[in-house]
Amino acid sequence: MDRLEEHIRRVNEKLQQVLKQYQLLQKENEKLKRDAQEAVRLYGELQAESDKWQQQSEILKLSKGEMNEAEKKAFEKRLNHYVKEIDRCIAMLSE
Numbered sequence: 832m833d834r835l836e837e838h839i840r841r842v843n844e845k846l847q848q849v850l851k852q853y854q855l856l857q858k859e860n861e862k863l864k865r866d867a868q869e870a871v872r873l874y875g876e877l878q879a880e881s882d883k884w885q886q887q888s889e890i891l892k893l894s895k896g897e898m899n900e901a902e903k904k905a906f907e908k909r910l911n912h913y914v915k916e917i918d919r920c921i922a923m924l925s926e
Contacts, residue, residue: 889906892898898906 889898889902892902893906
């Protein structure tokens with residue numbers, strides 16, 4: 832009977848170790864999820880900032896007359912897209 836009790840005790844100790852490790856891994860997983868969410872949020876902010884600077888750069892190039900034809904067409908296409916979005920919003924508001 833002594834061997835059986837010793838075996839049960841060792842199994843119990845190992846189970847406790849596994850549970851502690853599991854809890855540590857759960858905490859680490861939660862932290863990594865929060866870090867990933869923060870990285871995605873930061874990436875979105877940086878992407879928006881990059882877009883803003885890109886637009887300002889294009890406006891400066893256009894005002895100085897430094898745009899080639901392909902850049903002008905891309906810029907006009909973007910402007911037309913914005914105008915369509917604004918028109919769509921105005922139509923939705925007037926309904």
